Amino acid sequence: xxxxxxxxDRYFARRARTNTRRAALGIGDDCxxxxxxxxxxxxxxxxxxxxxxxxxxxxxxxxxxxxALAVNLSDLAAMGATPLGFTLAFALPKPREDWLEAFxxxxxxxxxxxGCELIGGDxxxxxxxxxxxxxxxxxQDDALRRDAARPGDDVWVSxxxxxxxxxLGILRGEWPQVSIDRTDAAHxxxxxxxxxxxxxxxxxxxxxARAALDVSDGLxxxxxxxxxxxxxxxxxxxxxxxxxxxxxxxxxxxxxxxxLAGGDDYELCFTAAQxxxxxxxxAAQQAGVRVTRIGTITAPDTVVACAxxxxxxxxxxxxxxxxxxxxxxxxxxxxxxxxxxxxxxNLTLQGFDHFHxx
Amino acid sequence: xxxxxxxxDRYFARRARTNTRRAALGIGDDCxxxxxxxxxxxxxxxxxxxxxxxxxxxxxxxxxxxxALAVNLSDLAAMGATPLGFTLAFALPKPREDWLEAFxxxxxxxxxxxGCELIGGDxxxxxxxxxxxxxxxxxQDDALRRDAARPGDDVWVSxxxxxxxxxLGILRGEWPQVSIDRTDAAHxxxxxxxxxxxxxxxxxxxxxARAALDVSDGLxxxxxxxxxxxxxxxxxxxxxxxxxxxxxxxxxxxxxxxxLAGGDDYELCFTAAQxxxxxxxxAAQQAGVRVTRIGTITAPDTVVACAxxxxxxxxxxxxxxxxxxxxxxxxxxxxxxxxxxxxxxNLTLQGFDHFHxx
Numbered sequence: 001x002x003x004x005x006x007x008x009d010r011y012f013a014r015r016a017r018t019n020t021r022r023a024a025l026g027i028g029d030d031c032x033x034x035x036x037x038x039x040x041x042x043x044x045x046x047x048x049x050x051x052x053x054x055x056x057x058x059x060x061x062x063x064x065x066x067x068a069l070a071v072n073l074s075d076l077a078a079m080g081a082t083p084l085g086f087t088l089a090f091a092l093p094k095p096r097e098d099w100l101e102a103f104x105x106x107x108x109x110x111x112x113x114x115g116c117e118l119i120g121g122d123x124x125x126x127x128x129x130x131x132x133x134x135x136x137x138x139x140q141d142d143a144l145r146r147d148a149a150r151p152g153d154d155v156w157v158s159x160x161x162x163x164x165x166x167x168l169g170i171l172r173g174e175w176p177q178v179s180i181d182r183t184d185a186a187h188x189x190x191x192x193x194x195x196x197x198x199x200x201x202x203x204x205x206x207x208x209a210r211a212a213l214d215v216s217d218g219l220x221x222x223x224x225x226x227x228x229x230x231x232x233x234x235x236x237x238x239x240x241x242x243x244x245x246x247x248x249x250x251x252x253x254x255x256x257x258x259x260l261a262g263g264d265d266y267e268l269c270f271t272a273a274q275x276x277x278x279x280x281x282x283a284a285q286q287a288g289v290r291v292t293r294i295g296t297i298t299a300p301d302t303v304v305a306c307a308x309x310x311x312x313x314x315x316x317x318x319x320x321x322x323x324x325x326x327x328x329x330x331x332x333x334x335x336x337x338x339x340x341x342x343x344x345x346n347l348t349l350q351g352f353d354h355f356h357x358x
Numbered sequence: 359x360x361x362x363x364x365x366x367d368r369y370f371a372r373r374a375r376t377n378t379r380r381a382a383l384g385i386g387d388d389c390x391x392x393x394x395x396x397x398x399x400x401x402x403x404x405x406x407x408x409x410x411x412x413x414x415x416x417x418x419x420x421x422x423x424x425x426a427l428a429v430n431l432s433d434l435a436a437m438g439a440t441p442l443g444f445t446l447a448f449a450l451p452k453p454r455e456d457w458l459e460a461f462x463x464x465x466x467x468x469x470x471x472x473g474c475e476l477i478g479g480d481x482x483x484x485x486x487x488x489x490x491x492x493x494x495x496x497x498q499d500d501a502l503r504r505d506a507a508r509p510g511d512d513v514w515v516s517x518x519x520x521x522x523x524x525x526l527g528i529l530r531g532e533w534p535q536v537s538i539d540r541t542d543a544a545h546x547x548x549x550x551x552x553x554x555x556x557x558x559x560x561x562x563x564x565x566x567a568r569a570a571l572d573v574s575d576g577l578x579x580x581x582x583x584x585x586x587x588x589x590x591x592x593x594x595x596x597x598x599x600x601x602x603x604x605x606x607x608x609x610x611x612x613x614x615x616x617x618l619a620g621g622d623d624y625e626l627c628f629t630a631a632q633x634x635x636x637x638x639x640x641a642a643q644q645a646g647v648r649v650t651r652i653g654t655i656t657a658p659d660t661v662v663a664c665a666x667x668x669x670x671x672x673x674x675x676x677x678x679x680x681x682x683x684x685x686x687x688x689x690x691x692x693x694x695x696x697x698x699x700x701x702x703x704n705l706t707l708q709g710f711d712h713f714h715x716x
Contacts, residue, residue, distance in 0.1 A: 029587075030403060030504070030571055031401035031434060031439060031494065032402045033402075033498060034400050035400055040393070041392065042400055043389035044477065044478060045388060050482050054482070076389060078388035079391075087402060089405070091487060120403060120404055122404050122489075123406075126408035126409075127487070129408075138391070212388075213387075213388055229387075
């Protein structure tokens with residue numbers, strides 16, 4: 001037991017200790033001590049990843065280490081917060097040295113890139129389960145909340161969502177009738193396994209964007225969270241959706257399915273006043289991330305629902321962190337889907353997939 | 359799926375929302391926002407509880423809810439920190455309404471008593487796993503660290519450790535040859551299932567005690583963590599160990615086994631200068647908790663080791679949060695066990711039990 005668990009010390013605790021800068025007291029005491037800068041708040045988010053639900057048993061442990069932290073950093077990005085540190089609690093059936101080495105490398109490579117320290121944790125025997133709680137720093141007034149969207153705001157999305165969902169579809173063998181070459185398949189799989197949290201973009205958007213969140217359940221379902229909390233609706237131009245060249249080679253129905261109903265890309269979806277278009281573009285350039293305007297926030301009474309909210313409800317709607325309630329009035333929150341000419345589209349999106357970090 | 363998971367919303371998110379006071383932004387956004395009071399640090403600790411390792415599959419869910427938070431609050435107590443809030447991530451095989459109601463009641467009853475809010479979380483399907491990260495507030499200079507013990511300090515312990523370990527032994531049927539009546543058995547079981555985090559005592563000891571930790575792996579093993587980090591040794595008077603009347607009815611060998619090598623009571627073990635004896639007693643009275651002097655911190659070169667450190671190593675020594683390293687010099691850290699007359703005792707403590715919250 002001891003010799004096995006001492007591996008964990010080698011791969012996590014020692015490395016954390018040598019890196020500790022921001023925490024006044026880190027690993028090895030009852031608590032870590034951490035404080036945001038004067039005048040800032042600590043932004044806190046927690047995500048649990050379970051084998052079989054969020055990753056396959058044979059997942060590349062390096063990719064798993066990356067993704068376990070990436071999905072948490074993505075929550076900080078969506079608040080416009082600067083990463084400070086994280087705790088890692090995990091249950092392992094039986095520690096294997098090569099697995100732990102690859103996992104910890106994937107984890108710390110991403111952590112180091114973002115200056116995010118491991119400040120504490122817990123390890124136990126049990127079915128594989130990873131729970132990370134991440135801490136960032138943000139001025140309260142700059143935080144990119146979900147409830148701040150206003151009618152007339154542009155709706156933006158970063159990157160080219162959908163590739164990760166395509167990677168999952170290929171991994172699952174969902175589309176045997178579709179021919180996808182090996183290079184494209186590798187591109188999709190990398191999007192699934194190594195999502196890049198949009199931390200720099202979130203920071204650059206602070207003070208510019210109004211509402212924001214990270215897309216983990218699919219653009220359509222996650223946008224509904226903004227609409228719900230902001231008491232607004234939205235019109236989305238489906239033809240404006242930014243797709244990767246690789247995704248654009250799939251059949252159109254799959255493109256839309258992946259881009260609108262697939263999670264796992266961890267792109268940011270945000271709203272900003274029309275007057276901020278130049279500022280948004282400049283922020284994106286500064287962060288080195290593509291952003292695309294895909295629609296407009298509308299008042300709740302101005303929309304004709306083309307997709308019923310029920311059709312794009314997320315399965316994690318009642319998540320502890322969720323805000324889902326039964327809706328009495330079917331017209332809100334709702335997304336009106338349009339094509340480039342402004343004509344309504346009646347999209348039928350399949351249910352969301354649960355195979356992602358909630 | 360949705361109707362099942364909406365139970366979680368009912369039992370956790372709604373209750374959390376109505377309670378939110380300290381967090382500027384709580385459940386429902388990408389992150390919660392929280393800040394310690396001006397001049398204070400945020401104390402952070404995380405614990406993961408796994409079925410079969412930390413609790414039995416048929417555990418009373420009310421007790422589980424209590425204990426999952428209690429072991430985390432205990433870490434705050436051991437730092438002298440004021441509880442502020444916590445995140446709860448958990449994996450559930452299949453949500454059952456009666457189970458969730460009892461679990462959440464046990465959790466929130468304790469949380470409310472300590473003014474500790476649920477500020478965020480995550481829920482997913484999977485083998486039962488609970489991960490709580492708790493946040494408290496403490497002035498950096500007042501934090502009760504593990505590395506602050508000095509030779510000449512008294513060693514103190516709160517409460518009457520050992521009852522929880524007796525409860526576990528009974529639950530496991532470890533001692534069929536020992537007759538234990540039903541009232542005593544119920545007392546032990548309650549100690550195991552409803553440990554009381556010593557939050558008030560930890561707060562009262564801030565500025566009075568030097569080193570402190572909470573006893574989760576057994577007094578002997580946990581005291582070694584203080585010795586190791588403070589570069590000191592200790593002499594402990596075994597006859598001074600405070601035992602409950604109930605534990606005192608068990609055979610002497612079991613008493614010592616339970617009190618020294620059993621965890622799960624979550625009492626505080628702390629050191630303080632001899633000049634602080636009156637202040638420690640006053641702090642304990644203020645907190646309504648019994649404290650007992652059980653020994654003395656000694657310089658590393660003055661001790662003759664009566665128990666080899668190896669014999670009382672904890673199985674979680676290489677925990678991510680642990681500080682265990684291979685010891686080159688066997689004489690440090692070491693505890694010299696004495697009886698009331700000061701004569702050395704050669705204690706043979708059985709290995710630690712893993713059936714507790716690490």
